[in-house]
Amino acid sequence: MSFFSFWKAPKINDELIGKDEKVCSCSVRIAQLLQKSTANDNHKKSLRQTLLRLRTPENHGGKDRK
Amino acid sequence: MFFKSAPPIQYALNSDFVAELDQAILAFIDKGLAYDDEEEFNRIALAQFELQFHTIPPYREYCQHKGVSPAAAKKWQEIPAVPSKAFKDFVLASFPVEKAEHAYFTSGTTNPLKKGQIYRDPAAVKLIHAANGLLTRKYVFPDQERMKILLMTPSPQMAPGIGMAVGLDRVRTQFGTPDSDYLISFGGLNLELMVQSLLDAEATGAPLALIGSTPGFIFFFKACARDKISFKLPLGSRICDGGGYMGQFGECSKEEYFEMCHEILGIEEPYCINVLGMGEVSTNFFDSTLADHLAGRQSSRHKIIPPWTRTQVVDVDTFTRLPPGEVGLLKHYDLVNRSMVVAVQTDNLGFETEDGFEIVGRWQKRPGKLDAEEIRGSHGGKLMNQMIDFLLKRNLKKLGRLHAKLTKSLSKK
Numbered sequence: 001m002s003f004f005s006f007w008k009a010p011k012i013n014d015e016l017i018g019k020d021e022k023v024c025s026c027s028v029r030i031a032q033l034l035q036k037s038t039a040n041d042n043h044k045k046s047l048r049q050t051l052l053r054l055r056t057p058e059n060h061g062g063k064d065r066k
Numbered sequence: 067m068f069f070k071s072a073p074p075i076q077y078a079l080n081s082d083f084v085a086e087l088d089q090a091i092l093a094f095i096d097k098g099l100a101y102d103d104e105e106e107f108n109r110i111a112l113a114q115f116e117l118q119f120h121t122i123p124p125y126r127e128y129c130q131h132k133g134v135s136p137a138a139a140k141k142w143q144e145i146p147a148v149p150s151k152a153f154k155d156f157v158l159a160s161f162p163v164e165k166a167e168h169a170y171f172t173s174g175t176t177n178p179l180k181k182g183q184i185y186r187d188p189a190a191v192k193l194i195h196a197a198n199g200l201l202t203r204k205y206v207f208p209d210q211e212r213m214k215i216l217l218m219t220p221s222p223q224m225a226p227g228i229g230m231a232v233g234l235d236r237v238r239t240q241f242g243t244p245d246s247d248y249l250i251s252f253g254g255l256n257l258e259l260m261v262q263s264l265l266d267a268e269a270t271g272a273p274l275a276l277i278g279s280t281p282g283f284i285f286f287f288k289a290c291a292r293d294k295i296s297f298k299l300p301l302g303s304r305i306c307d308g309g310g311y312m313g314q315f316g317e318c319s320k321e322e323y324f325e326m327c328h329e330i331l332g333i334e335e336p337y338c339i340n341v342l343g344m345g346e347v348s349t350n351f352f353d354s355t356l357a358d359h360l361a362g363r364q365s366s367r368h369k370i371i372p373p374w375t376r377t378q379v380v381d382v383d384t385f386t387r388l389p390p391g392e393v394g395l396l397k398h399y400d401l402v403n404r405s406m407v408v409a410v411q412t413d414n415l416g417f418e419t420e421d422g423f424e425i426v427g428r429w430q431k432r433p434g435k436l437d438a439e440e441i442r443g444s445h446g447g448k449l450m451n452q453m454i455d456f457l458l459k460r461n462l463k464k465l466g467r468l469h470a471k472l473t474k475s476l477s478k479k
Contacts, residue, residue: 012128012156014385016149017395018431020413026230027309030219030279034255048293050257054265 072162075119077264079161079187084404086191087113091203091401094374096198102106102373110401115410117160124156125407142376147397147409158406159185167191170229170345184229184345186323190405193346197402198233199240201372205352206275206306206339207241215246218278218286218307224252225238228346231307234277241275250282261285264297264331273302276331280307280340287326298332305333305355308341320445342369342425349375354422368422374401376431379418382429385411391417395429432464 079085090110094103127145129135131391139145140299148158157163168186186194207213217234217247225231238246249256267274273364278281283305290296305327318326320340327333336359342351351369358365371377371408379388388394396414416425 008251010155011131011342012124012148012152014149016151016155017385017411018413018429019153020149020154020384026219026228027227027279027281028440029228030230030250030309031281031285033220033250033252034285042268044407047261047295050261051265051293051295054262 073160073377077117077120077160077167079189081476083113084161084189087096088193088402091193091374091404092196093334095193095200095400097373097461099200099370099372107374107376107401108142111399111408112136114401114404115139115142115145118407121160122158122407124152125158128152134272142399142408143378145155145399145409147411148407150344150410153183153346153406157183157185158386159183160405160407161185161187163468168194168229168232169227177403184346185407186405190264190348190402193402193404195236197372197374198350199349201350201352201370202237202241203356205370206237206277206304206352208357210273210275210302212239212241213245213273213275214263214267215242215275215277216260216278217246218250219249220250221248223419224248224250228304230279230343233343233350237277249278255282255286259423267298267299267303271300271363273300273304275304275306277310278307280309280323283307284326286322287323287330290330294403296330296332302337304333304334304337304339306339306341308350326337340367342414344410344412346406346412347398347400348406349398349400351377351423353410366419368424370420370422375399377418379416379423380411383408390420393417393426394421396423 072078075081078454087110090106090113092111094101094106097103119129119136125146125148134144134146137437147205152158159166163183163185164167166185167188168184168191170184217233217238219225219231220228222228222232231272249260263274266272308460309325322333324338327338328335335356339353339356341353349372351371353367354365354370355367369377378397378399379392379394380386380397381388381394385395393415394417396412396416397409398412399409401408413424413429415427416423417427432460
């Protein structure tokens with residue numbers, strides 16, 4: 001008896017419904033990219049530092065909540 | 067597949083059958099969003115079924131097992147819908163995949179080895195551009211020819227396998243001004259570009275569009291909230307998100323997300339448009355909020371069902387159609403899916419509304435139980451998620467009606 005006599009080809013069936021673990025793979029991978037930046041940079045400081053550096057007297061439209 | 071034979075010549079990609087089918091689909095889309103023709107939809111859907119039955123062996127076997135064939139099927143409702151999970155286990159393409167222009171590999175969240183495979187040939191790419199272009203114009207940019215767009219995705223050059231990156235590049239070229247740009251690079255989020263663009267918009271008064279991954283926006287909002295930073299974007303600025311309110315960056319309900327759009331960016335809720343997009347279904351499903359708001363229509367948030375698609379909600383056990391308002395699994399029929407399968411059975415939970423449908427969560431088959439973690443991170447709002455948690459232990463069916471009633475009474479207060 002060959003291996004193929006035991007092997008059954010997989011088939012699409014209704015048992016697959018409710019078994020798709022994927023939520024949104026694009027978002028999962030984008031989140032992974034973002035997490036990388038958080039790990040690599042001193043992210044906790046960088047947002048505020050970026051804002052302070054970019055905000056100038058001519059560009060004061062943004063409100064910085066106290 | 068171990069053994070693969072060439073598709074019958076009459077259904078080949080360069081056949082008259084496929085060319086006429088594509089022409090009919092494009093003509094249907096080109097008639098616009100106000101046009102609908104049940105008879106023509108039925109005719110095209112059945113022709114697609116014939117094509118896909120003859121060119122996709124695993125689908126043919128599935129249909130045969132269900133006792134449905136193109137010769138026997140007379141209505142689009144009879145076309146067997148492929149479970150979305152099957153895209154991970156089988157190649158479901160109606161053409162030889164080496165001719166694909168789009169090839170995405172959607173990966174599982176817990177098992178990266180199980181990859182979904184999405185293929186589209188060049189003619190099918192034209193169909194998806196036509197369909198989603200029309201929808202993006204109507205539901206995201208009904209009032210602006212072009213505007214500056216910040217994309218919360220990597221560029222397609224950086225991530226050619228991410229469907230969202232490829233799709234949004236089309237949005238950028240079709241609706242964006244030349245200064246539109248991608249916010250995600252190999253180094254992660256380009257904070258400098260993001261903050262500078264937000265400050266520029268505040269200073270110049272030129273509205274800005276932010277489009278992309280929901281978790282990406284949540285990531286940014288949470289960083290802003292932590293550092294007590296907010297912006298006041300000009301009126302007409304908008305945010306369009308897709309991907310679900312998942313838990314990568316902490317819990318966030320739909321309501322909290324809209325609240326943050328307002329608190330952090332100054333964008334009002336009607337200008338927050340959520341999109342349901344899936345690799346397995348070519349057409350995107352947009353919230354109607356902005357179009358309704360600009361047209362002065364009072365309507366609760368729901369997803370639009372474009373005329374070249376049909377969406378049904380089916381029972382999780384029997385897969386029979388449920389009446390409007392009752393929660394079940396979303397099943398989509400999409401004429402733009404010519405290169406794959408026209409009917410897809412998703413694991414998304416939702417309910418039909420008067421003018422469309424709403425997505426509220428995700429079904430995970432675990433003997434009659436819904437996974438609570440999945441639900442918290444899903445599309446459903448805080449109120450909806452709590453109700454699902456509660457009701458699933460009792461009766462799932464009446465949730466949609468209950469939600470409509472509660473939101474109506476809340477809006478009256």
